[in-house]
Amino acid sequence: MLTRLFHxxxxxxxxxxxxGCGGLFQAEPRVLYLALDExxxxxxxxxxxxxxxxxxxxxxxxxIIDYALSPDGRHIVYTLRQRPQGDELWLMESNGRxxxxxxxxxxxxxxxxxxxxxxxxxxxxxREFTGAMGTPGAPQLWWLDSQTGETIxxxxxxxxxxxxxxxxxxxxxxxxxxxxxxGVRLYNxxxxxxxxxxxxxxxxxxxxxDGNYLLIRDHYLSYLMGVTEDEAxxxxxxxxxxxxxxxxxxxxxxTGVTAIxxxxxxxxxxxxxxPDGQQIAFTRKEPKVLTGRQLWLMGADGSNMRPLTxxxxxxxxxxxxxxxxxxxxxxxxxxxxxxxxxxxWLLDLQTKEMTPIVAAGxxxxxxx
Numbered sequence: 001m002l003t004r005l006f007h008x009x010x011x012x013x014x015x016x017x018x019x020g021c022g023g024l025f026q027a028e029p030r031v032l033y034l035a036l037d038e039x040x041x042x043x044x045x046x047x048x049x050x051x052x053x054x055x056x057x058x059x060x061x062x063x064i065i066d067y068a069l070s071p072d073g074r075h076i077v078y079t080l081r082q083r084p085q086g087d088e089l090w091l092m093e094s095n096g097r098x099x100x101x102x103x104x105x106x107x108x109x110x111x112x113x114x115x116x117x118x119x120x121x122x123x124x125x126x127r128e129f130t131g132a133m134g135t136p137g138a139p140q141l142w143w144l145d146s147q148t149g150e151t152i153x154x155x156x157x158x159x160x161x162x163x164x165x166x167x168x169x170x171x172x173x174x175x176x177x178x179x180x181x182x183g184v185r186l187y188n189x190x191x192x193x194x195x196x197x198x199x200x201x202x203x204x205x206x207x208x209x210d211g212n213y214l215l216i217r218d219h220y221l222s223y224l225m226g227v228t229e230d231e232a233x234x235x236x237x238x239x240x241x242x243x244x245x246x247x248x249x250x251x252x253x254x255t256g257v258t259a260i261x262x263x264x265x266x267x268x269x270x271x272x273x274x275p276d277g278q279q280i281a282f283t284r285k286e287p288k289v290l291t292g293r294q295l296w297l298m299g300a301d302g303s304n305m306r307p308l309t310x311x312x313x314x315x316x317x318x319x320x321x322x323x324x325x326x327x328x329x330x331x332x333x334x335x336x337x338x339x340x341x342x343x344x345w346l347l348d349l350q351t352k353e354m355t356p357i358v359a360a361g362x363x364x365x366x367x368x
């Protein structure tokens with residue numbers, strides 16, 4: 001009897017142990033990134049988070065210029081820049097196996113793949129070579145089926161260029177940029193609703209994890225304090241202002257935007273929501289000085305804004321949250337040493353310790 005009760009109790013506790021309780025049974029995430037191989041071609045690599053175990057995933061015959069990991073973590077689509085005939089999109093398993101040509105783009109640049117949440121379809125930007133010099137034209141968003149290779153334009157109703165695609169977490173909405181003066185557009189696949197978010201910059205939107213909010217970047221004017229009346233008379237009016245770039249929050253069903261980071265002419269960029277949606281990490285550059293971008297953190301409403309790094313001569317790339325919300329993955333390089341390649345680092349938000357992972361690598365992301 002006691003034996004049966006013990007086994008029954010153990011079976012009840014087992015799901016709790018597997019689900020968390022310190023993450024004893026969860027595999028440690030790894031870091032996927034690009035780096036140069038022995039032939040000086042950029043390839044895909046994977047590293048443990050301590051940097052002690054590194055392996056090369058791809059062995060392409062030309063440079064891989066960008067890539068995207070599928071939401072289920074099973075596949076990677078990457079862009080192979082074939083010169084001069086055009087780009088190719090390739091598909092392989094996330095362990096590096098079974099690489100296959102997914103789409104050839106003769107006389108076109110086909111890049112910036114973005115997966116739909118269903119982990120089958122994706123969008124990419126297609127630029128046709130034009131003129132005698134073969135200059136890439138404006139981008140157009142196209143669908144691509146990763147199983148059949150079928151490709152069609154995103155929407156027949158789009159006039160003009162389109163790029164910067166991002167899907168809502170449920171896959172019902174897509175946000176994209178038509179042109180800088182048109183701002184950001186949203187389209188609902190289920191009912192055909194259209195929305196437009198005003199933005200002079202026209203940069204891609206960033207969806208919150210619950211799909212209710214979007215972050216966008218836009219310009220703002222910051223008044224230069226301390227300008228005397230005589231100075232104002234002698235100078236043009238616009239010299240009393242500096243143009244900054246801030247982060248703005250808008251609700252999916254709303255009509256307006258709320259500034260959450262713009263101040264004092266800073267240039268804010270590369271925002272990323274924490275896994276619990278309570279915080280936003282971003283990069284910030286000081287105005288009118290030759291300094292690198294620093295990592296900053298704030299609440300989802302712009303509260304409790306604070307710097308995470310203070311290295312003026314180091315530029316920090318877009319932050320990537322770890323699945324447990326404890327770490328930020330970033331690339332960085334010294335702005336006064338252009339000969340060195342970017343390196344990949346890990347910032348522990350609990351200890352504030354910055355640890356190097358890869359000495360020469362770029363475009364990192366988490367690999368489950």
